[in-house]
Amino acid sequence: MRTLSDVRSVSVMLAVYDGAMLFEAAAACEVFGVDRELTDGWYDFRVCAPPRARLTGGWLRVDTPYGFEALADADTVIVPACGDVEAEPPADLVDAVRAAHDRGARLVSLCTGAFVLAAAGVLDGRRATTHWEHTAALAARHPRVRVDPDVLYIDEGTVLTSAGKAAGMDLCLHIVTADHGAAVANELARRLVVPARRAGGQAQFIAVPAVDDTGHAFAELLHWVSGRLHEPLTVPDLAREVNMSTRNLTRRFAAVTGTTPLRWLHTQRVHRAQELLETTDDSVELIAARTGMGTAATLRRHFNRALGVPPDVYRRTFRSHPAG
CATH class of the missing domain: 3.40.50.880 (Class I glutamine amidotransferase (GATase) domain)
Structure with missing residues (x-):
């Protein structure tokens, strides 16, 4: 493979x-x-x-x-x-x-x-x-x-x-x-004016929103979260931000986006970690803090689960191919 x-x-x-x-x-x-x-x-x-x-x-x-x-x-x-x-x-x-x-x-x-x-x-x-x-x-x-x-x-x-x-x-x-x-993929998506990297496991029938989709029902929430990925946000924090119960947010979020708030949050953290690994010399510990994952062990677990490789291997692979 x-x-x-x-x-x-x-x-x-x-x-x-x-x-x-x-x-x-x-x-x-x-x-x-x-x-x-x-x-x-x-x-x-x-x-x-x-x-x-x-x-x-x-x-x-x-x-x-x-x-x-x-x-x-x-x-x-x-x-x-x-x-x-x-x-x-x-x-x-x-x-x-x-x-x-x-x-x-x-x-x-x-x-x-x-x-x-x-x-x-x-x-x-x-x-x-x-x-x-x-x-x-x-x-x-x-x-x-x-x-x-x-x-x-x-x-x-x-x-x-x-x-x-x-x-x-x-x-x-x-x-x-x-x-x-x-x-590189994110910059290409910006050049093409398309959403960057929707996860393959999302449902076909429901468009997963880009953060800059201002017409989306959860647009303000997604903007709010994307500016606070360094904070230890939880699903109850997201629910409070939109004045919903955790259960109601989870149900409505899944109906609109095809995924759960927690899975979406983890995905955004991993994407941010990818960018930091490619574009900075920050340690894995610092990147874990900057992406709200808390510890290097937590970052490695989520990164491995999402991409199949540890963060240091990912960095070695892509730091030799910097964005132009």
């Missing part, structure tokens, strides 16, 4: 095929195909497609010198959504995806692109997701795939899948975080 200490992918190839959907293809192009000089060594991005391939609707044709055979050289292969999940994916694309997987490439599907990965057999025995409207069809057609309809995206190491539309952008930013660190 891919870890933060692995050699980062350099070559990212987007496999466009007849009937691929524009939004997901464009999202991958924006994230991986535009070097905004945020860090050294951005992606070597290519679009691969058969001659005269047309996106959904047939009104936009892809003209690229790279066919599916070029996927053999990719470190990462991205398969965008397909417009017709009932149609069999192109056999040459399925073969190229399977060969890339056998060679050890990282495979990424956006939305219904999961049907292509499933046809290649690379999702067998793995958790995977797709747009909620099509999860039942994916499970029925590919019973060996453990389809999860209730998440934004799933990272299985070398195989990653996402739900529909905006969740595809979430997964792309998640990949940038894994490759270049939280500070």
Whole structure:
């Protein structure tokens, strides 16, 4: 399974095929195909497609010198959504995806692109997701795939899948975080004017609010908390701030955001810790205090649980790739 200490992918190839959907293809192009000089060594991005391939609707044709055979050289292969999940994916694309997987490439599907990965057999025995409207069809057609309809995206190491539309952008930013660190991914999200790093385990149906979403029911609370992450805040503290009982806050917060106040708070603390590890020389003990976790042991526990590595390993991985 891919870890933060692995050699980062350099070559990212987007496999466009007849009937691929524009939004997901464009999202991958924006994230991986535009070097905004945020860090050294951005992606070597290519679009691969058969001659005269047309996106959904047939009104936009892809003209690229790279066919599916070029996927053999990719470190990462991205398969965008397909417009017709009932149609069999192109056999040459399925073969190229399977060969890339056998060679050890990282495979990424956006939305219904999961049907292509499933046809290649690379999702067998793995958790995977797709747009909620099509999860039942994916499970029925590919019973060996453990389809999860209730998440934004799933990272299985070398195989990653996402739900529909905006969740595809979430997964792309998640990949940038894994490759270049939280500070770079956050700055990229700001450049693209999208929320930074929604957690993959969030429910598909409910948008997790960005802190700067002023129209959100809990916007003022989220702003209040984000400015006080260094304090030992608890859920009762949050409830008092909005004049609610703890039970009522927990119920309404989950209904609106798809997560609990405590889980959201832990996530914000971990994100802040990531940024401090990347951008400062503060000790783990000081970062624990600055993120409201109190002790280095508590920070290490939550950090390990969220990212799978201890803070010092994360720092060593990403301090050599500072934001530009």
